[in-house]
Amino acid sequence: MPDTARITGSAYRRVLLKISGEALMGDQGYGLHPPTVERIAREVRTVAQMGVEVCMVIGGGNIFRGLQGSAQGMERTTADYMGMLATVMNALAMQAALEKLGQFCRVQSAIPMDQVCEPYIRRRAVRHLEKGRVVIFAAGTGNPYFTTDTAATLRASEMGCGAIFMGKNGTDGVYDRDPALHDDAVRYDRVSYDEVLRKNLRVMDASAIALARDNKLPIVVFSLDAPGGFRSILAGEGTATVVGG
Template sequence: MQAGKYKRIVLKLSGEALAGNKGYGIDPETVERIAREIREIKRTTELEVAIVVGGGNIWRGLAGSSKGMDRATADYMGMLATVMNALALQDALEHSGVDSRVQSAIEMRQVAEPYIRRRAIRHLEKGRVVVFASGTGNPYFSTDTTAALRAAEIEADVILMAKRNTDGVYDCDPRQNPDAKKFTELEYIEVLQRGLGVMDSTATSLCMDNRIPIVVFSIDEPGNILKAACGENIGTIVGGMKNDG
């Protein structure tokens, strides 16, 4: 087993990460690749792994509300999209030989367990991967905020933000400005003050208050999830270890 600086991690996967190059829907090959990388984490380390999935590959609440739909209704639809992604990921994990559970913040007992903090921690301690779906169960809160909240609740050591089309945090969009500067380390307050878009401000503030580091890295390169989980210096790290101060 590889030794690392983390014991329990939260991996944040956007809906777009599950869509692959298609940009929408669920790409089975991409989901299977992610599942294999998580299997490698479980095979080679003693890490406890929780995952928070987004739903932007299927539905975005903000997009719906911008076209006149009631915001709460649009957000609930987005939460249902995250359940679809979570079930697809669970299926791929199980086919890869990884024992997993989906916990939903909105009760739907036929397809997922209800989110119960102590039960989630128990699953992790038994070596199961827990996939959190339905966001926080409340409209107006993003799945980034869900990742920060769940990480605080289960006392995770770090949040790994797997991003598409970027390998870290830049001072401006590198696709538009070839002189964009990549940060290797940032403080939470810098992210908030400069509006760097690592997470939304609610999620970043929650991480800052609970001293939960955030590692932003590219999911496009195979093997990066394992590297980030083992504490290798890839991407950008926001904040320090929880016991730094």
Template sequence: MGNTYRRVLLKLSGEALMGDLSYGIDPAVVDAICAEIKDVVNTGVEVAVVVGGGNIFRGIKGAAAGMDRATADYIGMIATVMNAMTLQDSLERKGVQTRVLTAIEMQEVAEPYIRRRAIRHLEKGRVVIFGAGSGNPFFTTDTTAALRAAEISAEVVFKATKVDGIYDADPKVNPDARRFQTLTYSYALEKDLRVMDGTAIALCKDNNIPIMVFNLAVEGNIRRALMGEPIGTLVGGSCGIS
């Protein structure tokens, strides 16, 4: 199958890096994810990644425990940089040139985020990993993924999750829950389907960037998704509800 996309953004949750652990990073899981990213890069697709930090620290939970929300979010941003550097290490051990760009300046360990620099890295075939969220508290890494996708002119946002798409109910609770193959942005927002937070979906809607939600746990799914195979659920402006 030929390449369907030229430039894509892959959104990974911090929890995706945990595997079966209750906290932290499972190196075997990271290596498996990075092996699939390498396969995609080798086909000529330009890949950018936004990674969360929930496996280390989640700002909203810190705030719920009594921390100042902005402070908690900044700590969560730093956690995403730890994950970004872990992904970078795994990719570079596989021979994939990788750059971490952070929204909070950390010049000893990563480059500051500059849009034109990020695009240039992608054009040179490097994987670009965006760390530290958007650099602003009160915004999720889902919103960061939508924002960076728009800034770098990515053709699609791939949201890697623990389920195989978007359902009309929780499939773990309701065995009769129906999985959607395609959805409109408006329907996802109206029904609050939690594919991404509302700000992220609205950003993708405004910039006409489709969102593909797929199951990260199935081996080979990153490559299948980025090659355009119909796995998961596609959310877009021209999509019907099916």
């Protein structure tokens, strides 16, 4: 199989894009904003057209977040399963947007629901990617007490991805403090896994960072706000922070 990603100028042949559920809300306070979903789908479609194999994990916080339900008195395991179902809804919305643009896509869920999407099967997912399909991994790891950050790192490791790309809203990388609250916040160009954990820089949760470190999997944090940002970062342009080493 030719290394098409090198031909098109990307340093990566296969990547995982992780975005939050809130990224799909647009300016709304809840749910899905179809124009925003379509805009992100166009970003993914553009990268797939470069020859890069793309898989995705999308959070569910725009619909239901397990930790919030637990904090309000709901039993944690039930709340987490509800959060996993929210990620399936987001994955199906993204699949619909991608297919509307002509991009073949599959959703694989860690919780079997055969009438809605495929079950997660690693070898089948790899085959989809090899055929140029975008694969969206839904329902987290299928287990409570694990976030979609951990699911993203796990799936990226299983798929043999070259990096995890963390698409953020309102920030173009990792800062030493919240840039929205501190004018003197300093952005890192590169930062180590251990420093992220030590300084609690909130790139991902601690379990996800530790798993990425153990598998030597870089995490590239960039802004989803600018059109073409995902493609630019893959082409070695734009502004981002690389977590690794």
